[in-house]
Each structure stands twice: as C-alpha cells, then as structure tokens.
Amino acid sequence: MAFGGLATATLRGRWAEVLVGQQPDLRVNADRINAHLTALAEFGKNPQGGVSRVAYSEFDKAARVVVMDWMRAAKLAPTIDYAGNIIGRRAGQDASLKPLLFGSHIDSVPEGGNFDGNVGSTAAIEVAQTLAEKNLTTRHPIEVVVWQNEEGGLYGSRAVSGQLTPAELKNVSNSGKTIEQGIAFIGGDVAKLDQVRRKKGDIAGYFELHIEQGGTLEKEKIDIGVVEGIVGIKQWNVTVTGFQNHAGTTAMDNRHDALLAAAKFIQMVNRVVTSIPGRQVGTVGKIQAFPGAPNVIPGKVTCTLELRDLDDEKVDTIYEQIGKETKAIGDQNGTEFAFAELHANIAAPSDARMRALIAEAAKGLALSSKVMPSGAGHDAQAMAQLGPMGMIFIPSIGGISHSPKEYSTPKDISNGANVLLRAVLAADRALA
Amino acid sequence: MAFGGLATATLRGRWAEVLVGQQPDLRVNADRINAHLTALAEFGKNPQGGVSRVAYSEFDKAARVVVMDWMRAAKLAPTIDYAGNIIGRRAGQDASLKPLLFGSHIDSVPEGGNFDGNVGSTAAIEVAQTLAEKNLTTRHPIEVVVWQNEEGGLYGSRAVSGQLTPAELKNVSNSGKTIEQGIAFIGGDVAKLDQVRRKKGDIAGYFELHIEQGGTLEKEKIDIGVVEGIVGIKQWNVTVTGFQNHAGTTAMDNRHDALLAAAKFIQMVNRVVTSIPGRQVGTVGKIQAFPGAPNVIPGKVTCTLELRDLDDEKVDTIYEQIGKETKAIGDQNGTEFAFAELHANIAAPSDARMRALIAEAAKGLALSSKVMPSGAGHDAQAMAQLGPMGMIFIPSIGGISHSPKEYSTPKDISNGANVLLRAVLAADRALA
Numbered sequence: 001m002a003f004g005g006l007a008t009a010t011l012r013g014r015w016a017e018v019l020v021g022q023q024p025d026l027r028v029n030a031d032r033i034n035a036h037l038t039a040l041a042e043f044g045k046n047p048q049g050g051v052s053r054v055a056y057s058e059f060d061k062a063a064r065v066v067v068m069d070w071m072r073a074a075k076l077a078p079t080i081d082y083a084g085n086i087i088g089r090r091a092g093q094d095a096s097l098k099p100l101l102f103g104s105h106i107d108s109v110p111e112g113g114n115f116d117g118n119v120g121s122t123a124a125i126e127v128a129q130t131l132a133e134k135n136l137t138t139r140h141p142i143e144v145v146v147w148q149n150e151e152g153g154l155y156g157s158r159a160v161s162g163q164l165t166p167a168e169l170k171n172v173s174n175s176g177k178t179i180e181q182g183i184a185f186i187g188g189d190v191a192k193l194d195q196v197r198r199k200k201g202d203i204a205g206y207f208e209l210h211i212e213q214g215g216t217l218e219k220e221k222i223d224i225g226v227v228e229g230i231v232g233i234k235q236w237n238v239t240v241t242g243f244q245n246h247a248g249t250t251a252m253d254n255r256h257d258a259l260l261a262a263a264k265f266i267q268m269v270n271r272v273v274t275s276i277p278g279r280q281v282g283t284v285g286k287i288q289a290f291p292g293a294p295n296v297i298p299g300k301v302t303c304t305l306e307l308r309d310l311d312d313e314k315v316d317t318i319y320e321q322i323g324k325e326t327k328a329i330g331d332q333n334g335t336e337f338a339f340a341e342l343h344a345n346i347a348a349p350s351d352a353r354m355r356a357l358i359a360e361a362a363k364g365l366a367l368s369s370k371v372m373p374s375g376a377g378h379d380a381q382a383m384a385q386l387g388p389m390g391m392i393f394i395p396s397i398g399g400i401s402h403s404p405k406e407y408s409t410p411k412d413i414s415n416g417a418n419v420l421l422r423a424v425l426a427a428d429r430a431l432a
Numbered sequence: 433m434a435f436g437g438l439a440t441a442t443l444r445g446r447w448a449e450v451l452v453g454q455q456p457d458l459r460v461n462a463d464r465i466n467a468h469l470t471a472l473a474e475f476g477k478n479p480q481g482g483v484s485r486v487a488y489s490e491f492d493k494a495a496r497v498v499v500m501d502w503m504r505a506a507k508l509a510p511t512i513d514y515a516g517n518i519i520g521r522r523a524g525q526d527a528s529l530k531p532l533l534f535g536s537h538i539d540s541v542p543e544g545g546n547f548d549g550n551v552g553s554t555a556a557i558e559v560a561q562t563l564a565e566k567n568l569t570t571r572h573p574i575e576v577v578v579w580q581n582e583e584g585g586l587y588g589s590r591a592v593s594g595q596l597t598p599a600e601l602k603n604v605s606n607s608g609k610t611i612e613q614g615i616a617f618i619g620g621d622v623a624k625l626d627q628v629r630r631k632k633g634d635i636a637g638y639f640e641l642h643i644e645q646g647g648t649l650e651k652e653k654i655d656i657g658v659v660e661g662i663v664g665i666k667q668w669n670v671t672v673t674g675f676q677n678h679a680g681t682t683a684m685d686n687r688h689d690a691l692l693a694a695a696k697f698i699q700m701v702n703r704v705v706t707s708i709p710g711r712q713v714g715t716v717g718k719i720q721a722f723p724g725a726p727n728v729i730p731g732k733v734t735c736t737l738e739l740r741d742l743d744d745e746k747v748d749t750i751y752e753q754i755g756k757e758t759k760a761i762g763d764q765n766g767t768e769f770a771f772a773e774l775h776a777n778i779a780a781p782s783d784a785r786m787r788a789l790i791a792e793a794a795k796g797l798a799l800s801s802k803v804m805p806s807g808a809g810h811d812a813q814a815m816a817q818l819g820p821m822g823m824i825f826i827p828s829i830g831g832i833s834h835s836p837k838e839y840s841t842p843k844d845i846s847n848g849a850n851v852l853l854r855a856v857l858a859a860d861r862a863l864a
Contacts, residue, residue: 109728
C-alpha cells in the first residue's frame with residue numbers, strides 16, 4: 001500500500017478527508033458509550049458518588065471482565081498480556097504493518113470519579129465497534145488497550161515500553177497488594193514481563209482520549225484539547241524517624257516528634273514549589289503517623305512527595321532544594337528524613353503529525369480545539385517511547401477530577417469519541 | 433473496730449508499724465511478679481519488642497482470661513463488671529466497711545511496652561496472693577481491679593466513677609471497635625452501665641502502682657515517687673475539610689489542600705503550647721489524609737489533639753487560643769476545621785493521708801521517695817472522685833514509655849510492689 005509516511009499536515013489532512021469522505025456521516029454510537037460508562041460506575045461505587053476502583057481490587061478485576069465482553073461484542077479479540085493489560089486486537093488489511101493502538105484505563109484513585117480513564121476506554125472500544133458495524137477494515141492491525149494500574153503510576157503501559165524496573169514490582173499499591181501480587185491477581189505473570197516489552201517502532205502509533213482534568217477547556221469554551229506533551233512525574237515515599245514516647249510525661253523540649261517534623265516538611269514543599277514561576281506542582285497526598293494514637297508522640301511518619309513539570313530538569317532542581325531544606329527541619333528536633341523513589345515518568349511530548357490529525361478531525365466535525373499541555377500523567381507518555389503519540393482532551397466540568405465530583409457532559413464525550421474515530425482512520429491512512 | 437479515721441500522719445505511721453511489726457519481713461514474691469510480666473508480654477507481642485495489646489483486641493481478651501486465673505490463684509474471686517473491668521474481691525473482717533481497691537490495667541497503646549499498667553496489675557494481684565499465703569485478712573474487703581481500656585481514655589474506671597458519658601460509647605477505639613462494641617466483646621453490658629457506678633464514699637480508698645513514664649526518678653536516683661496529683665487531659669478529633677482534586681492538573685494557587693492546612697495546625701499547636709511557661713504538653717499523635725494517594729490533593733484530613741496540665745483552666749485557655757489560630761489557618765487556603773471532643777479527664781490531686789502512708793511504707797523499706805506530679809493520666813484519677821487516692825511510681829529507665837523500649841528493673845518493680853503491700857496494710861488500719 002502507498003498511503004504511509006506522508007510529509008506534510010496538508011497532505012495528511014487530505015488523506016483523512018478522502019477516507020471520511022467515503023463515510024461523511026460516520027459517527028460513534030454515543031448512547032452505547034454512555035451506557036458503558038453507567039455500567040462501569042457500578043464497579044466500586046461509593047455511597048457519596050464516584051468509585052473507589054483501585055487497581056488490583058475485586059472491583060477492578062470484575063470491571064475488567066465486563067470490558068473484555070464489550071471488546072468481544074466489538075469484534076476485538078481480547079487477551080490479557082503478561083503485564084495484566086487487556087489488549088483487544090483486530091487484524092488489518094496489511095499484516096506487514098505495525099499495529100495502531102488506542103485506549104486508556106479503567107482503574108481509579110481511591111474515591112475517584114466516573115470519567116478519568118473510563119471515557120477513553122469505552123470510547124476506544126466504541127470506535128472499534130463502529131468500524132466493525134460498518135464493515136470498515138483498517139490497513140493496520142488495531143489494538144484497543146485497557147492499561148492496568150494507570151493511577152498507581154502507569155504500571156501496565158511502562159511494562160510495555162520497558163520503563164518498569166524490577167524493584168518497582170515490590171511497591172505496595174492502593175489495593176494493599178504489591179504490584180507483583182496485583183499483576184498475578186488480574187491474570188498477568190511477572191516472570192514473563194520481558195515478553196510484553198515492545199521496542200521503538202513496534203507500534204504504528206498511539207491515540208488516547210481523556211478528560212482534561214483541569215479547567216482550561218471549559219473556561220475557554222473549547223471543545224477539544226490537542227495535547228502538546230505530558231508532564232514528567234516523580235514520586236517518593238518519605239520516612240521521618242523520630243522517637244516514640246508518652247505524650248503526657250515527655251516535656252515539649254525533650255521530644256523528637258516525627259509528625260511535627262513532617263508538618264514542617266509539608267509546608268516547606270509547598271513553599272519551595274511555589275517559590276519559582278511556572279506551572280510545576282508539588283503534592284503530599286498520603287500520610288501516616290506511627291504508632292498513631294492520640295496519647296503517643298509519633299516515632300515515625302511515612303508520607304509521599306510528588307513533583308510534576310513539563311521540564312524534567314526543573315523537577316530535579318526542586319527536589320534538590322527540598323532535600324536541602326529537609327535536613328534543616330530534621331536537625332531542629334532530632335528527626336531524620338529518608339526518601340525512596342516510588343517511580344519516575346519522564347516528560348513526553350506528543351507527535352506533531354498526530355497533533356495535526358487530531359486538530360483536523362476536530363475541524364472536520366466543526367469542533368473548536370486548542371493545543372495544551374497535560375498536567376496529569378497518562379499511559380500515552382509510555383507509548384510515546386515506542387511511536388508517534390497523540391492525545392485528545394475533552395472538557396472537565398469545573399476542572400475537577402480524582403474526585404466523585406468529576407464530570408464531563410455526554411455531548412463532550414461523544415465529540416471526543418468522534419474525534420478519536422476520525423483521527424484513528426486518518427492515522428491509519430497517514431502512518432507507515 | 434477502732435482503728436479507722438486517725439487524724440495525723442504520725443499516728444497513721446504508728447499503726448502501720450504495729451501491723452507490719454507483726455510481719456516485719458513480709459515481702460511479695462518478686463519472682464512471681466516477673467514471671468507474670470513475662471507471661472503478659474506474650475499477648476500481642478511485637479516482632480520489634482513490646483506489645484500491641486490495644487483494648488478490645490483478641491490479645492487483650494486472651495490476656496484478661498489469664499489474669500483472672502492468677503486472681504483465682506491469689507484467692508480473689510474475679511468477676512467482670514458490666515463496664516468490662518475485672519474485679520477480684522476478697523471479704524475482709526468487717527463486712528460493714530467499704531472495700532479498699534488497688535490495681536491498674538493491662539491494655540496497651542499500639543506498639544506499647546511491657547510495663548505500663550502491667551506492673552501495677554501484676555503487683556496488685558501479688559499483694560493479694562502474699563496476704564492469702566500468709567493467712568492475713570484485712571479489715572476492709574479488698575478489690576483488686578484490672579481496669580479496661582485505660583489507654584483509650586480511662587473508660588473502665590470512668591464508668592465506675594460515673595464520668596463516662598453515653599455519647600462516648602460511640603467513640604471508635606484503637607481496636608477498630610466502638611467502646612460499646614468493645615465492652616460487649618470483653619464481657620460487659622453497656623445497657624447496665626448504671627449498675628457499676630459508685631458514689632463518693634463507696635470505696636475506702638484506692639492505690640495504684642505504676643511506672644513513672646518520665647525520667648525524673650531515674651535521673652535523681654530515687655526509688656519511689658509519691659504522686660501529688662494527675663494532670664487533666666483533654667482530647668479532640670480534628671477534621672480539616674478542603675477540596676479533593678487532581679495533583680497534576682490543579683495549579684498550586686487553586687488548591688484547598690486539607691493536609692497543608694493540617695500541617696500548619698500541627699506546627700501552630702506546638703508553638704501555642706510552648707509559648708507560655710509551665711509543664712503543659714500538647715500532642716498531635718494520629719493523622720490520616722483522604723483519599724490518601726500520592727497523586728490526589730487531600731480533600732479531608734482527620735487528626736487528634738491532646739492537651740494536658742495539672743491546671744484544667746490552663747488547658748482550656750490553650751485550647752481557646754488554638755481555636756482562634758485554627759480559624760486563620762483555614763482562611764488562608766479555603767479549608768475548614770471542626771473539633772469534636774473525644775473525652776476529658778479532669779486533673780485529680782491525690783489524698784494527703786494516702787501520700788503519707790506511701791512515704792512511710794517506702795521509709796520502712798529503706799527506700800528513698802519524692803513527691804511528684806503525674807504527667808500521664810491514670811485510672812486513679814477516676815477513683816479520686818470516689819475516695820482517698822494514692823499512687824506509687826517506680827523509675828522508668830530513660831523516661832521512655834508508650835514504646836517497646838519501655839523498661840523498669842525487677843528490683844524497682846519488687847520495691848514498688850512491697851511499698852504497695854505495706855501501704856495497703858497501713859491504709860486498711862488507718863482508713864474508715
């Protein structure tokens with residue numbers, strides 16, 4: 001076939017037009033996406049709304065079974081790879097071509113919402129089902145992927161990109177299981193992880209539709225975000241060691257209170273991160289004091305630290321500054337800080353050709369779009385290591401996510417899915 | 433009988449001499465106390481030493497069974513009262529007299545030690561066993577008491593003194609059970625709590641032997657502390673409400689981070705408590721951030737606040753100041769603080785006659801002693817509401833307690849038990 005490797009955005013746009021021109025009214029079934037989102041919302045549903053469907057939980061496992069059923073209905077042949085990812089594959093016209101991937105995830109943060117990951121996953125399956133129902137066969141094989149444990153740190157996708165280290169398999173996930181135990185729980189096999197690794201060039205490309213999770217699109221009344229790049233993320237487990245003692249008999253000036261030191265640390269992180277201009281963010285999201293009783297001075301505190309920016313060097317500079325100031329905090333009351341890196345995702349720019357295809361697809365649907373960064377990490381950043389990556393954002397109402405209050409309108413969701421459909425078809429023509 | 437109600441310390445001392453004069457070499461069996469302490473250390477033993485035998489845990493329940501066996505061996509008839517306290521009673525010579533109580537507790541804090549409560553409980557049983565073995569019958573009925581859930585807030589003893597409120601029964605203990613569930617679990621019955629209440633004058637007196645939990649006795653090389661009074665303790669559950677959001681997409685200046693506000697609160701508590709002279713202490717010992725994930729800005733934090741001083745008014749003044757400053761912290765980033773009182777123990781002076789009897793007993797054993805406050809709360813403070821109360825301290829090595837490193841020497845423990853024995857016998861003669 002002679003459609004691959006076109007040189008300019010103009011040409012690529014023309015190819016997409018040719019294809020969509022054959023099916024000018026081709027649209028996904030918006031009702032089916034919404035029905036699937038509604039069904040997913042039942043797995044790990046919280047009384048106060050949203051879901052707690054953390055990776056490797058019973059809810060996660062049950063939802064994955066349903067998702068695989070939907071893939072079968074969409075004429076995708078779903079399998080679970082050794083990393084625990086669900087991959088629904090359909091052959092293309094040209095078996096010599098690398099597969100074109102698109103998908104997202106269905107695990108949530110604790111007390112998360114119903115749209116983060118779910119929109120992209122259900123829309124990806126819907127795109128495949130639409131193609132199947134119209135008897136459209138792409139040139140490339142397509143693989144609809146539901147990545148495992150995105151929220152814990154892109155574990156599934158980084159296993160495929162080769163960025164997951166063996167040490168990380170011992171990390172404890174929000175389910176209470178280690179990554180290793182979790183992967184076994186959902187049907188993977190860590191002993192064979194090297195078999196899921198793909199090399200640069202092993203994929204034709206990757207698309208992911210996702211909610212913005214910020215408030216820019218809604219505020220600016222724009223339909224579609226074309227992601228220019230995904231921030232790098234580094235996470236650490238921080239341990240503060242003091243001395244456990246009786247809260248009644250130990251004088252204030254004789255304490256080595258690990259929680260007091262941790263409190264100073266949390267404030268310092270906020271100060272250091274906001275002390276320089278830019279969009280970088282820093283968060284302490286999790287904390288525990290040991291032994292954890294009202295009448296005992298904490299002898300140990302564990303907490304997390306997370307830093308993000310589009311510029312990986314800036315993250316390193318901030319972390320260095322935090323480390324310096326931490327030492328001074330510990331010296332104040334005889335406590336010690338230790339940092340253990342949980343994992344690091346390097347910042348990932350999207351592919352210029354993929355951005356053009358997305359923008360063109362939006363234009364073809366008479367939708368407004370803008371190029372913007374992603375402050376959130378996504379499996380797409382692991383896929384960017386393997387081939388051209390493109391991400392499509394739709395508005396998040398109020399910019400709220402990782403919360404039961406997370407919401408995107410059915411209209412925005414179907415817009416996003418239709419952009420994904422067109423971008424996939426255009427890329428199928430345009431990419432090698 | 434004509435021995436009761438003597439007017440001066442000199443006379444009381446003389447009566448004690450008369451009695452102990454009949455048994456000048458009367459001593460407890462130190463080996464048996466140590467054997468019992470060693471046995472107790474098995475219930476809830478931590479890998480790193482010490483025990484986690486929080487009230488209402490399986491370990492607590494199992495240890496109570498063993499303690500009741502020891503009571504039976506000491507010719508005490510143990511029963512569990514409706515509040516869940518273990519009371520081992522033996523009749524005295526004069527059935528018209530009120531009982532003389534002594535005892536302590538065997539529950540621990542999470543990751544606690546082997547001496548806090550256990551020393552006083554095993555020594556109290558040992559005193560009874562020594563009397564039984566010597567065929568000595570006191571004038572008063574004696575009741576050896578092992579109070580339930582001392583560490584959680586003197587729940588057992590305050591049920592008896594009538595200070596426990598119905599609302600407190602809903603508090604969640606460190607076992608995960610509510611107080612109500614816990615009491616049922618260990619054999620009590622909250623529906624009949626009013627039947628365990630005693631009025632002022634219902635007891636002849638109360639003694640408690642305890643480790644100091646501070647470092648004064650060891651530092652000053654003194655054998656026995658004669659407690660002048662027990663600090664008042666107030667505890668609150670503090671809830672900080674912010675707004676849960678995505679840690680990557682929410683700009684630093686757009687956050688309502690409940691953990692950042694809690695961190696400022698913890699530092700402020702430390703500052704306010706140390707801003708005025710005195711021995712008052714303030715502690716935040718427990719904290720949890722919700723939902724509690726590295727990549728989510730905490731929307732809610734719960735923590736505890738505890739304040740202690742011998743002067744209840746000082747505690748109230750400090751709490752008032754903390755409340756004022758809390759408001760300002762919340763206003764800084766749009767978070768809100770709410771305080772729910774967990775419980776309050778009012779400060780309790782010991783009885784001058786009981787202090788004299790303890791000092792006299794120490795002197796008779798050629799032990800040094802000093803009058804000192806108790807920074808820790810004890811069941812003795814509830815008993816002080818019902819009759820004359822006296823407390824005996826022995827040294828804590830390094831002043832460490834509520835820790836696996838808590839330690840008192842066998843010699844100090846047998847010294848304390850012998851002082852308790854003599855003080856009990858002297859009080860039996862001296863008190864009405």
